[in-house]
Amino acid sequence: MRGGTIAAPAPASIEARSWGWRHGGRRAPAVSGLDLRVEPGERVLLLGASGAGKSTLLHGLAGVLGGDDEGESLGELTIDGRRPSAVRGRSGLVLQDPDSQIVMARVGDDVAFGLENLGVPADEIWARVGAALDAVGLALPLDHSTAALSGGQRQRLALAGVLAMRPGLILLDEPTANLDPDGVHEVRDAVARIADETGATLVVIEHRVSVWLPVVDRVVVLGQGGLIADGRPDDVLVEQAAPLRAAGVWLPSDVPWRADPSTARGSEPLMTAHRLDVARVPGVPVQRGIDLRVDSGCITAITGPNGAGKSTLALTMAGLLRPEGGRLEPGAPMAGARGTEPWRWRSRDLLTRIGTVFQHPEHQFLTGSVLAELEVGPRALKMSPAERRERIEPLLSSLRLEALTAANPFTLSGGEKRRLSVGTVLVTRPRMLVLDEPTFGQDANTWRELARLITDLRDEGVGIIAVTHDDTFIDAVADSRFGLALAGGAALTDAPVRGRSNGGGVSA
């Protein structure tokens, strides 16, 4: 321990009276007519479909929605009876993206940042920094580089930064959506401990309800016209099960879904790695001597801790990165491309052979509309307009994107972005599909759609590699699991997840 404890601030109360907010430039308000009262010390799980205004409410409480030039505020929203922007430091906000909320290069400085802004005297700052880091369980030197932290550590650092400010209200906007299972529990446990120690009021938005149920004592469900439900977690989750499920919330009572076995006829090797060394940056291999085969009609999950080189392996198998050593052997269905080394193939040759869905859909968007985005591949293959239409129309309906053809891909919701990024790859009908964390940050609806889509492709004989941390997803769809250990150790497992004949469900 670094000494010092977190002084318990008085917990804050929240009151919304027919509150609403309309973002500048939007016709419809993000939130309207909201009436809500949260008593000091309550711990609230905020649920609702995407677009119900959960984040807007949280940002409003944090006082970061901006002034009149950024949007229009209706009704009244107060913390302890005062406007949120007038009580800076009473609330602290942790956001979803672990990469974009660290301000400083050193761990200690990052926690100190908020205290400096609030004008806390320098000699008091470091004691509070130490206590906050202890409280979130980050036992690191103060000058440790923030760039070297894992996702879970980053989120705990963000939490420490908030905690050091001694807020009476802690606001968490999907703090664990982008984390691996270990990270999720690290952060959840840290939040639970802090809530117990400080007694602060807590409002958390999260789709994975079961993770947060042990921490919260009240569930509030937001809908388009204000509150849909409000009450004790058990009551709300049972009474509102159907609308919550429709809104993409993961209900604890939902049995994990499991795909039927493959109906693909026969299987042949699509890509075989022989003693493959892989590197993201040339000359710096992250894994050596990998043997792995991708067969048509099979789904292989690549798993392992952060930094083990899972994505690097997948992108190398996808013909995007040059192998550092060893050999990649394309199977017979891949014939017709120039040469036998996938990384030398023309970009256009990849389209019909290997499709890659990146972890962040934003990285692969190229155009200003959903329709144009889907046309990129077919155009590169010089398909006629009629052929393009024939390919794109069924995809639009199966991905539920028909109503959005003119929308800018960057303005879509997380789930829509993911579906579009998968669509852009499927439109050229590749024989092999490489997916990097396809279910990261997705709600239950998109998750199920992805799982169905992937198993349908498998049944059509597409060979699939999925890099994933999501054990539920692996249980649901994968035929085999390929585990990578951290660099150096080639302690790999290549064990079948389940027998092909087993189509029954599994317990949670």
Added chain:
Amino acid sequence: MSIAAVRPDLPLASINPVAKVAATIPLSIGLILTLDPVSAGVAILCELILFTAVGLGPLLWSPRTLPVWIAAPLTGISMVLYGEPSGTTYWQFGLIEVSDGSIAIGLATMTRVIAIALPAVVLFLTIDPTDFADGLAQTLRLPARFVLGALAALRLVGSSIDDWRNLALARRARGVADLGVVRRSLGQAFALLVLAIRRGGTLATAMESRGFGAPVQRTWARTATFGAPEWCVIAVGCLIAVVSVSAAILTGSWNLVWS
């Protein structure tokens, strides 16, 4: 990513960066006033001795100073070829005229570039961006909002480098990487900009939610000191400037650029 790394474990790393920047100014002014090989040559000699003495020798000869050693002869050569001719002419080809005068100018230019750029590069490598921001805001009293905003933006450079790599891979996967390099890079640069703006927006929200820009007098957890060591560094910088300029005047090679 090294650009946002924590404080480098190097000599002089703990000196207030403002002092290091200030120390290079007198020499730069002196060397810009005159165009002769003596002043710059003496300055380079002093720099090599000094940096080696304080333990920065390895950095002096590391690949990170290579750009200086490459760029300086190139500028020198261009002056040899195109500089104002005088004295004996050795070679002439179109606009190119190599003469005694242009060779002297070339030599003076090359040594100048080295004498000014070398300490700048070496000293900058010992600077931690956070310390620099502290120095700018506390020692020079530049607006904290501006300085800290720039510092936070610097942290996004590492993410942007990763983004750039992923964008390149994604373009190849999408079948559009067979285009010319120029067209591809332009599109990719635009995409990078879009991503950077989005990241910046999130970071701004995170900073604001932690009281950044609140109407309170900001305090500083790290105190930027400016004491004897800092004055000492500046004095050494002045001393090198004085020695170099004096050497040029005493040897009669002092040559004001506008004379």
